[in-house]
Structure formats: structure tokens, C-alpha cells
Amino acid sequence: MDIFIQQLINGLVLGSIYALVALGYTMVYGILELINFAHGEVTMIGAMVALAVIGALLGAHPELPGMMVLLAGVLVAVPACMALGFVIERVAYRPLRKAPRLAPLITAIGVSIVLQNAAMLIWGRGYVSFPAILPRGRHDLLGATVSDLQIAIVALSILTMFGLVFLVNHTRLGRAMRATAQSREVAELMGVNVNTVISATFIIGSALAAIAGVMVSAYYGLAHYYMGFLLGLKAFSAAVLGGIGNITGAVLGGLLLGVIEALGAGYIGDLTGGFLGSNYQDVFAFMVLILVLVFRPSGLLGERVASRA
């Protein structure tokens, strides 16, 4: 029972990070019906930039409080990723707006490769470790342990998601985004500059990715030029699980996937009589993806295509 609660907690923490990344996939898909496969790499760049800033600051001023250094890292990583998201859309997707579906998918993979290699050239092939600036408090909860970091990750994720939901549902930009998602042509007729809305979507999604990137590197204590690949793929699976294009679905899919993965990792040893260990945890995300695609391709909260106006 202790393992169950512990893994449930771990899963929710991981899941809230997946959810933040999944939101980026789902928002872009909702408006452009495009899978931005470079999105995982934006997460990686966010982690790398934040770590570079944190490292430089600690090197120059070791006396600064850890939280301040972390904040500085995030404050640089977020705008850097927003700019990156904007540029990716302009360079890799906008020129192909009227091209067949396959074309932007290929440029997306191209952008991924370029970003991975750029990161490798800048930050090297090895792991970049997260300096010990984080609070290390631990608390007991129903026989399981929760760290300060885990609490902070979940709290910040929730806050960010509420911010996004408010933006989408209660602001002029959000209304324009939802209108554009339903019909680009009619949105244009209302005077909406659809290109601006699409740029905004990429910028917002990339900001969430930057936050998620910092979280994931803080959680695992390291970052790596290749980390965006698996994270991106899992977050994409989460978005599909929730119903791609649906914002609530992305959050639900992310949390669910995190929990499935953590519980799977916790029990896989027992289930297979020790044959498979917890290092097989990654199979669960993709098993879920396969099951969803086979049995419910529209996802848990997916919209029926017919309801599109």
C-alpha cells in the first residue's frame, strides 16, 4: 500500500510536467491540425538555457540565495523559448501552410534534429547536472514521502494551467484562438489576424515548455541534449490520450500517463516475477498510446469531428 501511494504521488508530479508539455502539442494541433514534433526540443532548450544561466550566476556570485538563482534561470529560459517557438513557426511551418500535411511533419523533424545538434554543440554530449540550490525538505504523507520540490512542481503546474485556462476562456486573444481553431476563414472575416493568433499559440506553448523543461531537469537533477525526444513523445502520447486539440484533455492525459507510468514502474517487477525491472517504465507510455489509437483514437475527451463548425 505504501508503494501504491508513493508511486501515485510520483506519478502525479511527473504527470503535471507531462501535462504542461502536452498543452503545447494540443494547442497547436487545435488551431493548425499540425503536430509540432519540435516541441519536445523546446523543452530541452528551456532546461539547458536555465541551467546555463544558473551555472553562470553561481560561478560569479556563489553567495546568492538558491531560489533567486533559479528564478533568474527561469526568467531567461521562458522568453528564450517563446522566441524560439515564434521562429520555429515562421521558418518551418508558415511557408508550408498550404502544402500537403506531410511537409510540415518533415520540417518538424528537421527542426528537432537541428535543435538537438545545436544543443550538443553548445552544451556538449554529456549530462549537465542541476546544482544543489533547491530546497530539500521531505514530508510524510500517508506513509509515503513527498519532497518540497515535488510540491513546488505540482503547485507551479497547477498555477500555470489555471493561467492558461483563464487566458483561453476569458480574454480577447483566447476567444480569437478558439474561434480560429473552429474556422480560420470565419475568424479572418471577423477581423482576426490569424497569423498573429498562430504565432501567439506557439509562443504560449513554448513558455509552458520552458517551465516544464526546468521542472524536469530539477526533478531528475540533470539535463541532456537528447532529453526532449522522449519527453516530447510522452507528452504527445498524453495529448492523444486526453484527446488532441482539447485543453482539459491534455491536462487529464498528462496526469493519467504520469500515474500509469509510475504505478507500472512500481509493480512491473512483481508482475513479471522480476523478469522486467523499473527501467522498463517507458514502455507504459507507449503501450497507452497504442491502446488509445486502437480503441479510442479520438482520446478520452476528444471531439467528434462532426461537431466542428
Place this chain on the structure above:
Amino acid sequence: MSLLEAKGFKVHYGGIQAVRGVDFEVGEGELVCLIGANGAGKSSILKGLMGLVQHGGEIRFAGERLSGRPTHAIARLGLALVPEGRGIFGRLTVAENLDMGAYSRRDTAVVRSDLARVYRLFPRLAERRTQLAGTLSGGEQQMLAIGRAMMARPRLLLLDEPSMGLAPLMVQKIYQTITDIAREGVTILLVEQNAHLALQVSQRGYVMESGAMVLSGSSDLLANDPGVKAAYLGE
């Protein structure tokens, strides 16, 4: 000078010419109709005006050239199209759809009074303001599409087949509203397959046939033209 003036206006889809160089104009405060059979190119004219399809020739709106401008910029000049099939945002509420109509306006106080006016014009929309627009009936959706266009305070309202697919009673109600809106001084270009209705409410009309304007004149004159009677009024 007319509010809208088109000279040698063409619309083509790929290699297919849907409108073959037509001249027409709409004066300030007029209600002008464009009638003709299905596929004559009426809707293409409206889409071309809004920059939704490729077009050529010269169009001036209040002295400004429309050619080459993106659709959202044309909308901001004061043209509003109620598209064929209504084009409402089904997953937005009725109120949000109306807000989208006023998207590019900054005069919040006037927008609020315009919203009240639309709700007065269509009390049914006021009752359903929090409902998702996709749940409305066809007639209610048409009301919403017209109300949404009115929220832009257009200088020229373009209506594409507002009677299509509606029950006779609803058609009457929609046309009553169109007349009311015209009486308030809004300039309207009305595209309609139902020539009877269109000629009843309009002052002037153009008749289109396979991409060309074949006849134009006052609506009374057109309604009594033997050719129009035979081809479009079924008399």
C-alpha cells in the same frame, strides 16, 4: 461616388473563371440584390470582395482599393460578410460569437449598446446567450450570423443566401430583420437565389448568369422583366 465600385471584377479558382469581369456598384444606404441561378458566381463575388478567393480587376470601397489586402484588413475597413451556411462558431457561446463580431472594435461603450440592439432585434439570441451556438436551430444560427455581422458596425453588409435551408416562417422573420436593418441606414449587398424575396426588399438588382452580369436596374423593373419572370420568378 458609390460606397463600393467594381470594374472588370474577376474571380477564379485555379484555372476556372467563376466571375468574368463584371461591373457593379453599391451606393451609400442602398439595399442592392444580386440574383441568379445556382453556380452563376454570386457567392464568388462576395468571397472575392472579402479577399477569400483570388480575384482580379478593380474594386474600390469608400475610395480604398481592396485588391491585395488580407481578409482581416478588409473586414476592418468596414465590410462584414454573413457567409453561406452561416459560419457560426459552434463551440463558442452565443454571446462569445457576438463578441467575435466586434473583435476589431475598441469603442467598448458603443459595442455594449450595439449588443443591446442585436438582442432587441433578436430576442431569441438574448434568451440563449450562454448556450453553445452549435446547439441553436438553423434559423437561430442565421439570426446569430446576422447579429454577429451587425456587431462589427459594418459600412457594408454582405449577405450570402440568408434564406437557404430555412422554414418559410423563419425566412419571413429573417427578411423582416434585413428590411429593418436597411431602414436603419446600413448599406447591404444581398445575394439570393430566391429572386422573389430579394426583389421585394431591394431597391436595385443585378442578374447574373454564368459569371457575367446580364441585366441590372431597379428591382421593380427587374421584377416585371419578362426574361427575369420566366427564368427566376417562375411566371
